[in-house]
Every structure is written in C-alpha cells, then in structure tokens.
Amino acid sequence: MSLTENVAVARKPGQTLRFALAIALVAAALGSTFLLQNVVSTAGFIFFYAAVIASAWVGGKGPGWLAAVLSALAVAYYFLPPIHSFAVRREDVPLFIEFGASSALVSWFSSWRKEAEAALKQARDQLEKRVEARTAELKHTNQQLLEEIAERKRAQDAYTEAQAELARVSRMSALGMLAAAIAHEVNQPLAAVVTNADACAIWLSADSPNFEEARAAVDSIAREGTRASEVVRRIRALFTNRASETGSVQVNEVVGEVMSLVQSQLSRNSIESHLELVEHLPHVPADRIQVQQVIFNLVLNAIEAMSEVTDRPRRLTIRSAAQATGEVLVAVRDSGPGIDPKDEKKIFNAFFTTKAQGMGMGLSISRSIIESQGGRLWASANPDGGATFQFTLPAEQGSRS
Ligand code: ADP
Numbered sequence: 001m002s003l004t005e006n007v008a009v010a011r012k013p014g015q016t017l018r019f020a021l022a023i024a025l026v027a028a029a030l031g032s033t034f035l036l037q038n039v040v041s042t043a044g045f046i047f048f049y050a051a052v053i054a055s056a057w058v059g060g061k062g063p064g065w066l067a068a069v070l071s072a073l074a075v076a077y078y079f080l081p082p083i084h085s086f087a088v089r090r091e092d093v094p095l096f097i098e099f100g101a102s103s104a105l106v107s108w109f110s111s112w113r114k115e116a117e118a119a120l121k122q123a124r125d126q127l128e129k130r131v132e133a134r135t136a137e138l139k140h141t142n143q144q145l146l147e148e149i150a151e152r153k154r155a156q157d158a159y160t161e162a163q164a165e166l167a168r169v170s171r172m173s174a175l176g177m178l179a180a181a182i183a184h185e186v187n188q189p190l191a192a193v194v195t196n197a198d199a200c201a202i203w204l205s206a207d208s209p210n211f212e213e214a215r216a217a218v219d220s221i222a223r224e225g226t227r228a229s230e231v232v233r234r235i236r237a238l239f240t241n242r243a244s245e246t247g248s249v250q251v252n253e254v255v256g257e258v259m260s261l262v263q264s265q266l267s268r269n270s271i272e273s274h275l276e277l278v279e280h281l282p283h284v285p286a287d288r289i290q291v292q293q294v295i296f297n298l299v300l301n302a303i304e305a306m307s308e309v310t311d312r313p314r315r316l317t318i319r320s321a322a323q324a325t326g327e328v329l330v331a332v333r334d335s336g337p338g339i340d341p342k343d344e345k346k347i348f349n350a351f352f353t354t355k356a357q358g359m360g361m362g363l364s365i366s367r368s369i370i371e372s373q374g375g376r377l378w379a380s381a382n383p384d385g386g387a388t389f390q391f392t393l394p395a396e397q398g399s400r401s
Pocket residue numbers: 297301302305334336337338339343347348352353354355357358359360361362363364387
C-alpha cells in the first residue's frame with residue numbers, strides 16, 4: 001500500500017464523520033425549527049443558518065455545501081407551500097433564492113474563515129519550527145565557536161611554552177658550544193705544554209743537564225700557556241658577541257707562525273709542505289689570535305685527513321693572494337681523501353665530525369670567526385683529489401707590506 005493510499009484511508013473516517021455531522025446538524029435545525037416555529041419566526045430560518053455555519057466551520061467546504069443544499073431542500077419541502085413538496089410557488093421564489101444564496105454565502109464565508117485560520121496556524125507553526133531549527137543551529141555554531149576559541153587558546157599556550165623551551169634549549173646549546181669550543185681550541189696548546197714539560201724534564205735529568213734546552217722548553221711552555229689563555233679569552237668574546245681585538249694583521253706572518261707550531265706533526269706524518277705566499281700582501285683589519293686559530297684548525301684538519309693516505313704523496317700547500325675585490329685570500333690545500341659529497345653541507349655544522357676522536361667544532365668556530373670579521377670561509381674538492389679550505393678577509397685600504 002502506498003503512502004498516499006495510507007493517508008486516504010486514514011482520512012476517510014474523518015471526512016465521513018464530517019458529512020454525517022452536517023446531515024445531523026441540518027436535521028437538528030429542522031427539528032428545532034419545527035419545535036419552535038410557533039415561538040420564533042421561521043422567516044429567518046435561523047437554525048438552518050447556524051447548521052450551515054457550524055458544518056462549514058467544523059467540516060470544511062464539502063460538508064458546508066451539503067448543509068446549505070439540505071437546508072434549502074428542507075425549507076422548500078417543510079416550510080414553503082405547498083408543504084411536503086419540493087415545488088416552490090412563484091411568489092415564494094424570491095424568498096427561497098434569498099435563503100439559498102444566504103446559506104451558500106455563510107457556508108462559503110465560514111469555510112473560508114476556517115481555512116484562512118488553519119493556513120495562519122500552519123504558517124505560525126512552520127515559522128515556529130523554523131525559528132526553533134535556526135535557534136538550534138545558532139546554538140550549535142556558537143558551541144563550535146567556543147570550542148574553536150578554546151582550541152586556539154590551547155594552541156597559543158602550547159606555542160608560548162614551546163618558545164620558552166626553545167629559548168632555554170638554545171641558551172643551553174650556546175653554553176655547550178662554548179664549552180666544546182674552548183675544549184677543542186685549548187687542546188693543542190695544552191698538548192704542546194705537556195710535550196715541552198716532558199722535554200724539559202729530560203734535559204734536566206741528564207747526567208750533564210742541558211740548561212739551555214731546558215730554558216727553551218720552559219719558554220715554550222710559557223708561550224703555549226699564554227696562547228691557551230688568549231684563545232679562551234677570544235672564544236669567550238666570540239660567543240658573547242663582544243668586539244674582537246682588531247689590529248692590522250699580516251696574514252703571511254700568521255701562516256708562518258702556524259707552520260712553526262705544526263712542524264713536528266708535519267714531520268711525524270711525513271707531510272711535505274709548500275708555501276705560496278704572495279709578497280706585499282695587504283694587511284687585514286682582524287683579531288690576530290683568531291686568524292691564527294682559523295689557519296691552525298684548517299692545517300690540523302689537513303694533516304689529520306692526510307694521515308690516512310698511503311698511495312700518494314702527502315702534500316700540504318698554503319697559498320695567500322690579494323683578490324681584485326679588495327680581499328685577502330688564504331687557501332689550505334691537501335692531498336687527503338677529500339670531502340664526501342653527502343657531508344659537504346654538514347661539515348661546517350657544530351658537532352659534525354667523521355672522526356672517532358673528533359668534536360666537530362673546528363670548522364664551525366673557524367667560520368664564525370671569519371664571518372665575524374666580514375669574510376667568507378668555504379671548502380671545495382681538488383680536481384686531482386684532496387680538499388681545499390679557503391677564506392677571504394677584507395683588506396685594509398691601501399696597505400701593502
Ligand atoms: P673535527 O676535526 O673535530 O671532526 P671539524 O669541524 O674541524 O671537526 O671538521 C668537521 C668534519 O669536516 C671532519 O670530521 C671531516 O669529516 C671534515 N673535514 C674537515 N677538514 C677536512 C679535510 N681537510 N679533508 C676532508 N674532510 C675534512
């Protein structure tokens with residue numbers, strides 16, 4: 001059974017009842033008119049009008065029309081002569097038409113009013129439903145909005161917390177880097193101090209002590225000690241962004257100093273060194289100890305890289321040059337294994353090392369030093385193997401040594 005059929009079955013008893021009610025009301029009007037025709041004037045047929053109005057109001061259009069027709073027939077049959085006949089005399093025709101038209105009018109008016117009221121009620125109900133639905137929707141949206149605001153607040157709090165944590169971690173890692181940098185840079189002077197102290201002890205404990213050599217060793221210990229404390233001071237200045245002690249530096253001289261410091265390592269590792277230093281190199285305005293640290297780190301790295309080489313000569317070349325751009329260039333070239341392409345981008349990162357005993361601080365400190373003095377430090381592979389690390393520093397205006 002379809003839905004429309006279902007509705008029709010459901011509505012049928014109601015409709016029948018409404019038509020039956022119309023018949024009953026007209027019957028009641030007929031009875032009342034009979035009973036009271038001596039008391040109330042039948043001219044108005046007031047009870048029939050009432051029956052028509054009530055039928056149209058309660059039952060709607062159909063029962064209203066039925067009541068009007070039945071009322072007209074009842075009036076014609078029972079009250080208009082000839083009595084007990086549906087015939088209407090000529091002189092009663094206007095009265096009959098007036099009654100018929102009036103009852104049709106009240107039927108129409110009553111059912112129209114009822115329909116209008118029902119339509120109004122339906123519209124009001126619909127409006128109410130729509131308002132309810134809209135209110136529920138608004139409530140839902142409002143709830144969502146509140147949840148979103150709460151979520152945003154939570155995210156903001158988490159972000160602030162993360163930022164505080166990041167600041168704390170970067171302070172910690174700056175401290176860690178400072179400690180690692182000092183440890184890395186001080187290692188070499190301390191090793192030199194220990195070697196010289198050992199040598200001094202040997203010179204003094206010989207059967208005939210060699211005081212001259214012993215004094216030279218002690219002088220060397222003092223020099224290395226001073227260098228260590230200078231290095232610590234400069235590194236602290238670098239990390240705390242304090243101004244470095246800028247002087248007029250002759251880079252070739254600094255290269256010479258570094259070479260004298262690494263002589264023993266070069267000969268121990270059977271490395272031949274070449275200096276290609278340009279004469280009359282302009283001075284650079286820089287911190288001498290820091291420039292020394294950088295060259296020292298690059299040379300030590302080259303020595304360590306070449307310590308693995310067995311199938312070709314171990315060759316260290318240090319070159320200096322004046323650039324057309326007004327900069328001084330220093331290049332440290334080795335014949336070691338070169339830089340693994342996958343590490344190329346990482347070698348300047350703090351703590352990156354491929355050595356078992358490495359700290360991964362040398363290149364990172366060196367780059368910081370060079371950049372803090374307005375220069376650039378980079379690495380490249382040699383076409384015939386090995387690596388070249390080079391840096392530039394801005395030259396002093398018009399200086400030539
Ligand atoms: P460390 O020497 O403690 O490892 P560095 O920062 O000085 O720290 O060097 C980082 C890494 O860069 C080294 O572990 C090495 O892999 C690479 N490297 C540095 N110098 C050279 C070089 N001359 N030849 C090849 N690789 C090098």
